[in-house]
Amino acid sequence: MFSYTSSVIDKFSITTDIQAIVSRHVETVCLLSKLHSEQHIEVELQMDELDLTAAESKATYEEIKDYVLEHTGLKVSSLYIAQVKEKCGIIERVNYNLPKSENSRQPKCPPEKEEAIREALRYFRMI
Secondary structure (H helix, E strand, C coil): CCCCCHHHHHHCCCCCCHHHHHCCCCCCCCCCCCCCCCCCCCCCCCHHHCCCCCCCCCCCHHHHHHHHHHHHCCCCCHHHHHHHHHHCCCCCCCCCCCCCCCCCCCCCCCHHHHHHHHHHHHHCCCC
16 A cells, blocks of 8 residues: 655646556656756767667577578477577576486487578577
8 A cells, every 4th residue: 555645646636546546557757867957968879870789689599490490491499599509609698407417418400400590590690
């Protein structure tokens, strides 16, 4: 339950029940600049001058799978994608799902699927 001081409620003209509005969602408004600042910097950015950001260049595993299936007809697994990404030096995070024994066998990505995954990574500008 929210409590309000009378000074906050007096500043706004509210015709509906404030408890019903606030209980659904809470909004925050921040002051990001001062109106009467003596110093300021103007920056103008053209969107076509900006390079591709790191967030835009990352494709999900599903997007890579769909691209490979559409362009080559091959179905690839997440394991194969992870193996190719590791070969290309793309290590996003530590793998905590390690095998229990040292000599456990994982299937290796076949060369034709590896090349298809590499092509998808080039398409998504990840390599």
